[in-house]
Structure formats: C-alpha cells, structure tokens
Amino acid sequence: MVYITSWDDFVERSVLLFRAHPDKTRYVMKYRNCDGKLVLKVTDDKECLKFKTDQAQDAKKMEKLNNIFFTLMARGPEVDFNEVAGKEQAEAQPAKKGRGRKQ
Amino acid sequence: MGRLQLDPFLNELTSMFERNTEQGSVWVTLKRSSDKSKAQLNKLASKGEAIEYKCLVRASDGKKNISTLVGAKDHQRFQASYATILKARMTALKKRERKDKRKSTEVDKKQGGVSKKSNAKKA
Numbered sequence: 001m002v003y004i005t006s007w008d009d010f011v012e013r014s015v016l017l018f019r020a021h022p023d024k025t026r027y028v029m030k031y032r033n034c035d036g037k038l039v040l041k042v043t044d045d046k047e048c049l050k051f052k053t054d055q056a057q058d059a060k061k062m063e064k065l066n067n068i069f070f071t072l073m074a075r076g077p078e079v080d081f082n083e084v085a086g087k088e089q090a091e092a093q094p095a096k097k098g099r100g101r102k103q
Numbered sequence: 104m105g106r107l108q109l110d111p112f113l114n115e116l117t118s119m120f121e122r123n124t125e126q127g128s129v130w131v132t133l134k135r136s137s138d139k140s141k142a143q144l145n146k147l148a149s150k151g152e153a154i155e156y157k158c159l160v161r162a163s164d165g166k167k168n169i170s171t172l173v174g175a176k177d178h179q180r181f182q183a184s185y186a187t188i189l190k191a192r193m194t195a196l197k198k199r200e201r202k203d204k205r206k207s208t209e210v211d212k213k214q215g216g217v218s219k220k221s222n223a224k225k226a
Contacts, residue, residue, distance in 0.1 A: 026134040036195035073135040073158040074178040
C-alpha cells in the first residue's frame with residue numbers, strides 16, 4: 001500500500017486528487033484504540049494515498065484535514081479553504097473587541 | 104445500514120468509540136454525494152440545474168454501520184462536534200515526550216559536561 005511519510009505531502013496530494021475526481025474520491029479513517037494506531041486513506045479507486053501514525057500530534061493535524069475535506073465536499077471542489085479560515089478569523093476578531101469594551 | 108440525522112449520528116459515533124476501546128477499530132468514511140440516483144442526476148444535468156452536493160459520512164465498527172448526510176449549512180456545526188468527539192476519544196495515541204532533551208540536561212548537571220551531544224554519546 002502506498003504509505004506517505006510526509007504529512008504535508010499527503011495533504012497536498014489528497015486535495016489534488018479530490019479536485020481532480022470530486023465524485024469518486026473518498027477519505028477513510030481507521031482508528032484502533034487497542035493498538036493506538038490511526039490510518040488515513042484517500043482514494044479515487046484508481047490512485048490510493050495512505051498515511052499511518054501513532055502520534056497524538058498527528059490527530060490534531062488530521063482535524064485540520066477533516067475541516068478541509070468537509071468544506072470541499074459540502075460546498076464544492078472549487079472552494080478555497082483559506083476563505084473559510086478567513087471567515088473564522090473575522091468572526092473571532094469582533095468577539096475579542098467585545099471583551100475589551102466590556103472590561 | 105443506519106441512515107441517521109446529524110445529532111443521533113454523532114451520539115452513535117460516540118458510543119461506537121466507547122464500545123471499541125479495548126478491542127476493535129472504528130472506521131469513518133467521508134465522501135461527496137448528492138443523494139440522488141443516476142437517472143435523477145442525468146435529468147438535472149440536462150435541464151442545466153445545479154446539483155446540490157452534500158457530504159456523506161459513514162461510520163462502522165465492523166459490525167454496525169451508521170451514516171448521515173451533511174449539507175453545506177450544517178457542515179460547520181458537524182465539523183466542530185466531530186472534532187470534539189475525536190479529540191476526546193483518541194487518547195491511545197502517543198504524546199511526543201521530549202525524553203531526549205531531558206536526559207541530556209540531567210547528564211549535563213551530573214557531569215558538568217561541555218556539550219550536550221558529547222554527553223548524549225557517552226550516555
């Protein structure tokens with residue numbers, strides 16, 4: 001199986017694969033608590049990319065990748081996910097200002 | 104095959120993780136879907152209407168299957184809840200303990216060595 005060692009490489013290629021075949025690409029996650037192992041797979045049934053880990057830090061990175069995929073799948077493959085990140089930041093900023101004024 | 108609403112799906116997913124703590128795996132699959140048959144898709148495409156896509160989320164523990172469809176409106180909320188569940192459940196993964204650095208500082212104190220590297224080699 002094609003296991004990729006670099007996380008960033010895995011993310012980049014997964015997104016490319018999804019954008020190329022949005023209808024066929026699926027993202028699979030397998031978690032085994034007893035072994036403490038996490039395996040991620042992105043495939044369009046022709047090409048397959050996998051990533052495995054036992055590190056807690058990779059779980060955090062995987063969360064970001066989950067967000068990317070949710071956005072891509074729900075809104076469409078053309079979505080630039082920096083937009084989504086930008087929106088979240090915009091929401092956070094007024095909240096901080098509000099706290100300052102209350103004090 | 105259990106097709107559930109968003110919140111029941113999240114609850115089932117949580118219990119799935121709980122049940123499979125000592126043994127077994129939990130599989131979660133994400134895929135884009137429009138929840139329409141091919142015939143309907145062809146009709147819509149020929150009319151020139153935009154097809155609304157959703158995200159199909161499936162979860163399995165090898166015995167039980169559950170699934171749900173997440174639309175663009177719900178995806179932010181679902182994504183937040185899903186992340187919370189994963190964070191809470193993925194406790195068995197190793198945390199990065201900086202044992203190497205600690206050992207080298209302890210050796211430094213004992214030997215009063217010049218460089219950390221040479222001490223590490225000695226150790």
